[in-house]
Amino acid sequence: MGLKKYIAVRGITMFGVLMATLFLTIILVGSNMDTILKQGITFQVRGEITENPAIAASFASVEEFEAFVQGQIEQRIKILGLDSPWYSPQRIGFTMYKILILDFGHATFLTSDAGSSDVKDILLEKLPRTILLFTSATIIISIIGIFLGALSASKVGSVIDRITSTFAVVSSSFPVWWVGMLMIFLFAFVYQIFPARATPSISPDDPGYFAALLYHMTLPLITIVMIGFGAWAYLVRNFMIGIMQEDFITAKKTMGIQKRKIVYGHAIKNAAPPIITILALSLSGSLGGAIITEAVFDWPGMGRLYFEAITVMDLPVIIGATYVLTVFFLISIFLADLLYGYFDPRVRTG
Amino acid sequence: MSSFSSSEIRHEFVKSKVGIAGIIILGSLIGISIFTAIIIPLETFQGWNNPGNWISYPKTAMPSWVNFFMLEKIPEHIILDKPIFSSQSLGPITVISQQFNVNYDYNDFPSDFIYEFTARYSGSPLMQISVIRPDGQTLSLLSTALPYSKEEILHNERIFSTDGTIKKNLFLQSEKFDFSLEGFTAEDIVFSALSEHEVLKGNYVFLVNLYDVKKENEIMDSSLIIGGKVYGIMGTDELRRDLAVGLLWGTPLALFIGIAVAVVSVTTGLIYGVYAGFRGKATDEVMMRFNDVIYALPALPFLIILAVTISNSIFVMIGFLTIFGWVGIAKVSRSMALQIKTKAYVEASQMMGQTNSKIVFKHIIPQLLPYAFASIAISVPAAITTEAGLSFLGLGDPTFPTWGQILHDANTYGAAARGLWWWIVPPGIMIAITGLAFVFLGNALDAIVNPKLKR
Numbered sequence: 001m002g003l004k005k006y007i008a009v010r011g012i013t014m015f016g017v018l019m020a021t022l023f024l025t026i027i028l029v030g031s032n033m034d035t036i037l038k039q040g041i042t043f044q045v046r047g048e049i050t051e052n053p054a055i056a057a058s059f060a061s062v063e064e065f066e067a068f069v070q071g072q073i074e075q076r077i078k079i080l081g082l083d084s085p086w087y088s089p090q091r092i093g094f095t096m097y098k099i100l101i102l103d104f105g106h107a108t109f110l111t112s113d114a115g116s117s118d119v120k121d122i123l124l125e126k127l128p129r130t131i132l133l134f135t136s137a138t139i140i141i142s143i144i145g146i147f148l149g150a151l152s153a154s155k156v157g158s159v160i161d162r163i164t165s166t167f168a169v170v171s172s173s174f175p176v177w178w179v180g181m182l183m184i185f186l187f188a189f190v191y192q193i194f195p196a197r198a199t200p201s202i203s204p205d206d207p208g209y210f211a212a213l214l215y216h217m218t219l220p221l222i223t224i225v226m227i228g229f230g231a232w233a234y235l236v237r238n239f240m241i242g243i244m245q246e247d248f249i250t251a252k253k254t255m256g257i258q259k260r261k262i263v264y265g266h267a268i269k270n271a272a273p274p275i276i277t278i279l280a281l282s283l284s285g286s287l288g289g290a291i292i293t294e295a296v297f298d299w300p301g302m303g304r305l306y307f308e309a310i311t312v313m314d315l316p317v318i319i320g321a322t323y324v325l326t327v328f329f330l331i332s333i334f335l336a337d338l339l340y341g342y343f344d345p346r347v348r349t350g
Numbered sequence: 351m352s353s354f355s356s357s358e359i360r361h362e363f364v365k366s367k368v369g370i371a372g373i374i375i376l377g378s379l380i381g382i383s384i385f386t387a388i389i390i391p392l393e394t395f396q397g398w399n400n401p402g403n404w405i406s407y408p409k410t411a412m413p414s415w416v417n418f419f420m421l422e423k424i425p426e427h428i429i430l431d432k433p434i435f436s437s438q439s440l441g442p443i444t445v446i447s448q449q450f451n452v453n454y455d456y457n458d459f460p461s462d463f464i465y466e467f468t469a470r471y472s473g474s475p476l477m478q479i480s481v482i483r484p485d486g487q488t489l490s491l492l493s494t495a496l497p498y499s500k501e502e503i504l505h506n507e508r509i510f511s512t513d514g515t516i517k518k519n520l521f522l523q524s525e526k527f528d529f530s531l532e533g534f535t536a537e538d539i540v541f542s543a544l545s546e547h548e549v550l551k552g553n554y555v556f557l558v559n560l561y562d563v564k565k566e567n568e569i570m571d572s573s574l575i576i577g578g579k580v581y582g583i584m585g586t587d588e589l590r591r592d593l594a595v596g597l598l599w600g601t602p603l604a605l606f607i608g609i610a611v612a613v614v615s616v617t618t619g620l621i622y623g624v625y626a627g628f629r630g631k632a633t634d635e636v637m638m639r640f641n642d643v644i645y646a647l648p649a650l651p652f653l654i655i656l657a658v659t660i661s662n663s664i665f666v667m668i669g670f671l672t673i674f675g676w677v678g679i680a681k682v683s684r685s686m687a688l689q690i691k692t693k694a695y696v697e698a699s700q701m702m703g704q705t706n707s708k709i710v711f712k713h714i715i716p717q718l719l720p721y722a723f724a725s726i727a728i729s730v731p732a733a734i735t736t737e738a739g740l741s742f743l744g745l746g747d748p749t750f751p752t753w754g755q756i757l758h759d760a761n762t763y764g765a766a767a768r769g770l771w772w773w774i775v776p777p778g779i780m781i782a783i784t785g786l787a788f789v790f791l792g793n794a795l796d797a798i799v800n801p802k803l804k805r
Contacts, residue, residue: 322651322652
């Protein structure tokens with residue numbers, strides 16, 4: 001199987017997964033969504049009539065008026081195609097199509113900072129902030145992790161190796177969000193260095209906004225890096241140890257090549273495929289974990305949006321955010337697969 | 351791949367320090383769970399979210415052991431619910447009395463005191479409350495008639511130290527004090543020395559007398575609460591709940607959730623993977639594509655949607671966590687099954703006409719058991735932290751006091767920004783310790799089944 005075919009097969013699988021996810025989400029929230037949409041229409045009709053007292057005045061009895069209102073509501077429901085049940089194939093198909101072309105509709109309660117209730121606007125506003133925080137965190141983590149991992153792999157059993165391994169095991173047992181709470185307690189309450197809430201208090205139009213955002217980002221960034229790099233170093237160490245036992249490394253050693261050169265030149269190159277794969281996966285994984293971390297630090301990104309949307313059950317936002325998170329997740333898995341296939345031709349033969 | 355006998359594994363395991371540490375931690379956690387189930391009444395656990403249960407506890411009180419590190423002893427919250435009963439007759443009048451002894455040895459005044467009682471009486475008996483202080487002085491606090499009732503009734507009442515009558519009574523006795531009582535509260539006066547306004551340490555006796563001509567009256571459950579700022583081993587939260595109870599009950603819950611999720615998902619993954627690998631061809635292809643689909647689902651957003659739309663009951667949640675837990679195991683066990691399948695003894699038993707299920711369960715799965723145990727141990731912490739995370743977001747089962755739930759409440763009431771460390775630190779440490787126990791176990795097993803990592 002060539003690389004092209006490999007890419008095509010993976011691509012089609014991913015698209016299938018995306019559709020399956022979308023379908024599952026709609027199935028899960030469909031009935032609630034339906035009720036909310038219908039309620040919205042009722043509110044809209046009643047609102048229009050109260051604004052225009054002449055309509056109410058033209059009816060002789062209350063019953064007649066109510067019948068008129070009911071008629072209006074039913075008419076609109078019919079126009080929007082809401083009269084068929086939410087699980088009818090046309091409606092599910094239509095909803096999926098709309099989401100695919102990124103038309104998520106309007107949020108029920110939430111708005112963007114700029115005041116728009118269009119889900120697409122809200123998502124576009126929050127997404128860059130999440131990417132800013134978690135991408136920088138992942139990059140820092142991977143740099144520290146690869147360096148520390150290679151160092152401990154070259155000195156197995158040394159003090160550094162033991163400290164790294166212990167730290168990896170211990171740090172990965174703590175939930176990031178709990179460490180976040182502790183960090184807020186320590187650095188916002190005991191020592192008032194950083195703000196407790198990561199949302200800058202100045203408006204996004206202010207020229208100093210980006211600087212304020214970076215300052216507010218420090219505490220979450222430190223926390224994520226602190227909890228993350230140990231596990232990374234440990235993984236890299238284990239890959240490297242595996243490679244250091246391969247015959248070609250032993251051959252290089254017997255040839256008298258410096259150990260440093262072997263570790264950082266030859267071994268790390270061979271450890272690259274799994275490391276890159278994990279890098280791609282952990283990027284997307286961190287986006288999912290962002291939901292809790294952002295809720296703790298009150299970071300104004302996708303994760304907090306998701307959390308807020310759940311709290312008030314704002315379904316269009318939930319669907320939109322799930323879709324975007326899934327797309328990111330799939331893209332990174334896809335990339336990881338491709339990179340792995342590129343670096344390690346053995347996988348392509350499946 | 352090599353196979354291991356159980357005695358070999360036991361032998362190797364005993365040699366591993368990490369494994370022993372894991373066993374010890376796990377053992378103590380199980381010990382805590384058993385202790386909790388026996389010692390702590392089930393009602394406190396069921397009434398975790400019922401504010402009525404916790405009314406006599408202090409609000410956000412620190413753990414009482416902080417006093418060991420303090421020069422100035424912070425008053426402890428004291429709940430006295432076992433008074434000394436006595437009754438005597440003074441001519442036609444019967445006196446029922448209750449006596450509460452308290453040794454007050456703190457450097458600050460209590461925040462308040464509350465007397466709570468349930469009395470069964472008819473008519474209108476007279477209730478008198480007084481306190482005998484360490485310096486021998488007796489201060490009378492209250493003298494009041496209980497509300498009149500023609501029939502016999504059960505009367506429940508709380509008398510607070512902020513009661514105006516108590517204050518008035520104390521002011522009437524102000525000549526005993528060398529300083530002006532103006533501006534002081536009842537607890538400031540009762541617990542103060544006579545010469546100046548300073549805490550008088552020593553034994554206090556609170557005396558409650560009920561006078562009536564009838565003999566049938568009785569005071570049932572009664573308690574005296576002397577309000578303080580530290581309480582118990584773990585302190586209390588904003589809703590006055592004793593955090594020790596929540597933390598203790600969290601232990602069996604976390605173990606149950608973690609182990610249930612790990613066992614079910616590893617078993618499912620193992621059987622699924624082995625079956626796919628063993629059957630091969632189209633079956634394998636279809637099963638592995640389905641595996642890919644589940645693998646590519648973003649777990650947390652989906653768990654959240656499932657919890658919101660379907661149910662957040664703890665048992666349903668275990669099922670949801672399992673859905674996302676079995677995928678990795680299935681992949682690994684499939685590739686292992688592919689290797690074992692080609693072994694001569696498997697082919698031999700196939701030729702002998704053994705059924706597929708027998709080959710899978712008798713010849714392949716036993717080979718994978720060591721890996722399965724290692725994977726179970728390794729997947730427990732993830733299950734516990736994920737459940738804690740969901741609870742932290744407020745999507746957990748509200749009827750169970752899990753550690754995540756406690757942290758959720760802490761976050762809701764801004765515990766971190768208010769410096770309420772005793773509300774935040776212990777639950778997280780418990781989560782981490784439980785996780786560590788299983789990580790240790792998993793690592794020890796992993797080192798045995800993957801000798802390459804040992805070195």
